[in-house]
Amino acid sequence: AVDTLDSYVVTPQLAECFDGALSLISSAVSEGSSKGIYLHGSFGSGKSHFMAVLHLLLQGNDAARSRPELAPVIAKHDVQLQGRKFLQVPYRLIGANSLEEAVLGGYVDHVAHLHPAAPLPAVFAGDQILADAKEMRGRVGDETGQPRAPR
Numbered sequence: 001a002v003d004t005l006d007s008y009v010v011t012p013q014l015a016e017c018f019d020g021a022l023s024l025i026s027s028a029v030s031e032g033s034s035k036g037i038y039l040h041g042s043f044g045s046g047k048s049h050f051m052a053v054l055h056l057l058l059q060g061n062d063a064a065r066s067r068p069e070l071a072p073v074i075a076k077h078d079v080q081l082q083g084r085k086f087l088q089v090p091y092r093l094i095g096a097n098s099l100e101e102a103v104l105g106g107y108v109d110h111v112a113h114l115h116p117a118a119p120l121p122a123v124f125a126g127d128q129i130l131a132d133a134k135e136m137r138g139r140v141g142d143e144t145g146q147p148r149a150p151r
Helices: 002-006 012-031 047-059 068-081 099-114 127-140
Strands: none
Touching (some): 002 047
């Protein structure tokens, strides 16, 4: 954590990005809903460092919170986020058959690793359900619920 913060330069543009990320998280917390966002940038642009510093902020890390460049952002979101617990879930996309498999499977695997005795999170893969529904719709039809004549 210290190495990450010592070498991290918070530019005004990055401060705006932290504000945006913390705004999204604050709104998810206040609404009691799940929200997602896509972080993109070229190789070496600082995505991992941004996420590492964001995670430190969400953990309430004193060194991260004491960065003067982030003081206005922290003050803006502190009431909503202070004292909350956030779980960082590492994802690996290499070898995954789909993004859903990586995200949902990674989440379930991580929670199972941290809490082996707890029930698994309620997630499901919808691809087969949708394929089955499409096949059934083809057999049953839309309006009457009656089977269609073979074509």
